[in-house]
Amino acid sequence: MPEVAPVPLSQLTTLRTGGAPARLVEAATTDELVAALREAWADGEPWFVLGGGSNLFVGDEPFQGTVIRVRTFGIEELPGSRPDTVRLRVQAGHDWDAFVAETVARGYAGVEAMSGIPGTVGAAPVQNVGAYGQEIVQTLVEVELIDESTGEVARVSASDLGLGFRTSVLKHHYGSVPERPAVILSVTLELERVGTDERPIAGEQLRGALGLDAEQSVSLRWIRDHVLATRARKGMVLDAEDPDTWSAGSFFQNAIVSEAFARTLPDACPKWPMGPALDPVTVIPLAAFDGILPPPPVENRQVKVSAAWLIENAGLSRGFRFPRSRAGLSTKHTLALTNRGEATAAEIAQLARFVQSRVAAEFGLVLQPEPVLVNVEL
Known part of the structure; x- marks a missing residue:
């Protein structure tokens, strides 16, 4: 696998901090990524996977372990579950915003409000990224991952990832370890075929963020451009x-x-x-009713x-x-x-x-x- 000369992680992260790792590996294919991970796990030394470096805060001291940089990319189009949908299987190292731009160009809806989010596609399900009323959980079908405990590769349904507000069973929360230590290799999403013409927008949060009336019609391109402008102002x-x-x-x-x-x-x-x-509903059999209603359950x-x-x-x-x-x-x-x-x-x-x-x-x-x-x- 391609091992490269280590550089300070301040050069590879958007926060621009971090010392150099002892070892830096760049994986350009899924096979290289799997091999690099299995080798790092077998060595038992510290390691972590680096995608776009956008959701990472690294300390100043040199990292005494292996950093595996995911450089895989590519989009495979698959049949959707209905005629008006399409599935896209995307490699983990693919740039997220480049992927969103491609879906907009193809007229596929479901991720356009997440334009401009930095990072890679493989990182998106880990924290269930979202913006303006759209979240990965709404379109994610499955991920292909490699399990740290077994080294085995498997396809895992979105329903088994514990996706919640900016979390999943794969996320390393501060002060804890992931419920399921694993690395995503590819992501499969199901999007709607809506074309490039203007149409009404269903999401109230997205309409509010973009100043749209309920009856107003806009294109996917219009949404992407305005989301990018809104994020840039912030x-x-x-x-x-x-x-x-x-x-x-x-x-x-x-x-x-x-x-x-x-x-x-x-x-x-x-x-x-x-x-x-x-509103809680309490059902009491008529024969058991004594004229006194129990207090409602506390929500x-x-x-x-x-x-x-x-x-x-x-x-x-x-x-x-x-x-x-x-x-x-x-x-x-x-x-x-x-x-x-x-x-x-x-x-x-x-x-x-x-x-x-x-x-x-x-x-x-x-x-x-x-x-x-x-x-x-x-």
Whole structure:
């Protein structure tokens, strides 16, 4: 397999931090990727897989192990489950936004609102990426993966991946290990054949984000262009000339809390219930009815809370940074911790810890990091 001269991971990650690994392997085919993983697992040394480097925060010290860079790409078109659908099997190393652009060009709907998200296709199901009302879970059929515990390759249905809000059984959450340690080799999605003409948009969240009326018709291309423009205004489209984009994307997850806790937060804090509020139905046999109704069951719905609002209202404005520090909040979007120019991982981590402490002090909530942390602690 192609082993290449190690370079600092700051050159391969969008946050621009990270020392050089002891060993760097680039896998251009699925066979090379499988062989590299099996060899790394057999050696028992530290390892991790690198895709686009966009959801990764790597420490300053050299990584004493193997980094496997996934360079596979390609899209295979397959029949869909219905005449108006198509399935696309995409290699894990394929650039995500390039894939979205291709689906738009072919007139296939289902991922266009996720335009501009950096990274590779193989990383998308790991954290169930989403934007503006679309998530991978809505179109994902299956993944092909290699299981770390057995070294075996298998196709796994989307229903077996535990896909939830920015999570799956494959995700390495901060402070824990994945429920199913494995690496994705390819991803199969089922999309709608809608063509390139204008049509009404069903998603209320997408319509709201783009300022569309319910009756207004637009094309997939129009949606992609406007999503890219919206993300660019927030510094969320990679730009080599814009330090606001030198980040790992949203550094903190929107918090998922109980409905009871959400009520303790200010009314102005944006909150989104994670499920519908249903009126409970109690059925009591007539022969057993004694004239007294039991109390209704207590619902324990979860609520998503805006991390950006919490940060801003904890007194941290856009562009905040410590004196002489080269790490700072984006000047466009407080969820992004940015490298303003040769910042160390230690500087980024210092800022992240301070954000967490301020939000915890003001609102009693500890924000959790979204990127995978390697060789670094918060």
